[in-house]
Amino acid sequence: MNVKDNEIKGLLEKYKKFSVYGLSPDQTKASHYVPAYMRDHGWEMVGTYPKDHEENGFKIYSSLKEVPAEYRKFVDVFRSSDRIPDVVDEVLAVGGVEVLWLQLGISNPxxxxxxxxxxxxxxxDRCLIIEHKRWF
Structure with a gap:
């Protein structure tokens, strides 16, 4: 992680649109209710998920390369730590990503x-809900 703790608020203020990598159709999973929480607090997002769904009004794309560029600048990731190398491969291949946010419990140095x-x-290893409540 190359972002200092005191820089997190600034990132959330700057990036009001983002893509959720692994946005689940299951509303009981963090990969669904965290994006819903952020949307309810003024952020706009789209998701990527291997299976087509539009649960809870989220626009879902099958891959990051299909995501409009303005949503691809900030990518919020809900994938297991062992899958992060593949996510980074995709992020580097599509380009345009400025922030890669790995949710709580996810890291791959x-x-x-x-x-x-x-x-x-x-x-x-940071949760958007926790950080939002902390800084706003």
Missing amino acids: EAEARAEKAGIKVVS
Whole structure:
């Protein structure tokens, strides 16, 4: 993680649109209720998920490359830590990502280092709901 704790509020203020990598159709999962919470508090988002769904009004794309560029600048990731190298591969391939946010419990130092080396701000093992409540 190359983002300092005191920089998190600034990121959330700057990026009001983002993509949720792994936005689940299951409303009981964090990968659904965290984006719903952020949407309810003024952020706009779309998701990526391998199966087509539009649960709770979220626009879902099958891959990050299909996501409109303005939503791809900030990518919020809900994938297991062992899958982060693949996520970083995709992020680097599509380009345009400025912030890679790995949700609470998710980290992969080697993959994070690759993203950082490419100039991407990386936040790992942090929950957007917790950070929103902390800073706003």
